[in-house]
Amino acid sequence: DVKVTQSSRYLVKRTGEKVFLECVQDMDHENMFWYRQDPGLGLRLIYFSYDVKMKEKGDIPEGYSVSREKKERFSLILESASTNQTSMYLCASTRTPNEKLFFGSGTQLSVL
Amino acid sequence: SQQGEEDPQALSIQEGENATMNCSYKTSINNLQWYRQNSGRGLVHLILIRSNEREKHSGRLRVTLDTSKKSSSLLITASRAADTASYFCATEPGNAGNMLTFGGGTRLMVKP
Numbered sequence A: 001d002v003k004v005t006q007s008s009r010y011l012v013k014r015t016g017e018k019v020f021l022e023c024v025q026d027m028d029h030e031n032m033f034w035y036r037q038d039p040g041l042g043l044r045l046i047y048f049s050y051d052v053k054m055k056e057k058g059d060i061p062e063g064y065s066v067s068r069e070k071k072e073r074f075s076l077i078l079e080s081a082s083t084n085q086t087s088m089y090l091c092a093s094t095r096t097p098n099e100k101l102f103f104g105s106g107t108q109l110s111v112l
Numbered sequence B: 001s002q003q004g005e006e007d008p009q010a011l012s013i014q015e016g017e018n019a020t021m022n023c024s025y026k027t028s029i030n031n032l033q034w035y036r037q038n039s040g041r042g043l044v045h046l047i048l049i050r051s052n053e054r055e056k057h058s059g060r061l062r063v064t065l066d067t068s069k070k071s072s073s074l075l076i077t078a079s080r081a082a083d084t085a086s087y088f089c090a091t092e093p094g095n096a097g098n099m100l101t102f103g104g105g106t107r108l109m110v111k112p
Helices: none
Strands: A004-006 A010-013 A019-025 A030-040 A042-049 A064-070 A073-078 A087-094 A107-111 B006-008 B010-014 B020-027 B029-037 B041-049 B055-058 B061-066 B071-077 B086-092 B104-109
Touching: A010 A019, A019 A030, A019 A087, A019 A107, A030 A064, A030 A073, A042 A064, A042 A073, A042 B061, A073 A087, A087 B006, B006 B086, B010 B020, B020 B029, B020 B086, B020 B104, B029 B061, B029 B071, B041 B055, B041 B071, B071 B086
Parallel strands: A010 A107, B010 B104
Antiparallel strands: A004 A019, A019 A073, A030 A042, A030 A087, A064 A073, A087 A107, B006 B020, B020 B071, B029 B041, B029 B086, B055 B061, B061 B071, B086 B104
16 A cells, blocks of 8 residues: 655654754655645645655745655755744655645644 | 645545535646545556546546536445545646646545
């Protein structure tokens, strides 16, 4: 069965810390995505990648960076965490862009 | 801003009743998808309907698309307590290169 795995379900960090969120998929998908989800705002796209070492900014990239060194792994990096980055972070992957995304279980990040 | 907007924001029904959720969007689309999210988890893809399709079925799910009204509806028939979740529509804009955009979701509660 298809699987997207996010490294942590819950994470608590302090303001100013560097935070790494890891996502691994086992479906050999080219396309991977990072979203954040906040109540009432739906899912907002942070970054996506359509190939190894390729990345594109989404709607809200400020304060974030990403890394895709291997096809199966897409990392989201918060260079200096701030309280307004407290959110649920969702990773997704798909073979065909904009069709049937497979999501991980999410990481609830709290920045104190 | 969000491309898709779900209505209602919350819906509470009894087991066995039908649940109808609506999604409206602003610009032309290539496809529209519905996803389900159980509390605190990732999203699961339910159904995709293309712009040239008007209706699609999958088990107890029925999705309609009216491109002239820029709207879609998701009908869950004979609902079960296990259908309790949030439901999101996502649209792929017709302009090439634009990514999938999610609405704010409808929270469905099915009471046993």
